[in-house]
Amino acid sequence: xPPSSPAQVAREFIQNIxxxxxxxxxxxxxxxxxxxxxxxxxxxxKEKMRKGWAGYFSxxxxxx
Numbered sequence: 001x002p003p004s005s006p007a008q009v010a011r012e013f014i015q016n017i018x019x020x021x022x023x024x025x026x027x028x029x030x031x032x033x034x035x036x037x038x039x040x041x042x043x044x045x046k047e048k049m050r051k052g053w054a055g056y057f058s059x060x061x062x063x064x
Contacts, residue, residue: 020061022053 016024029046
C-alpha cells in the first residue's frame, strides 16, 4: 500500500485527537518524534508523547 498523503496523515491525526486515542496517535509517530508547543517547549520520543497525550486527554475528558 502506498504511503498516505500529507493531507490524509493530518486528517487521521486530527481524528485520533478528537477520538482521545493516544495509542493511535503514537502509531503515526516515529521513535524520535518531536512535539514543539506554542511556547517553544519541546518533548521528544514516541512513548513520552503517547503518555503526554494520555495525560492531556485525562485533563479534558469532556472534550471528546
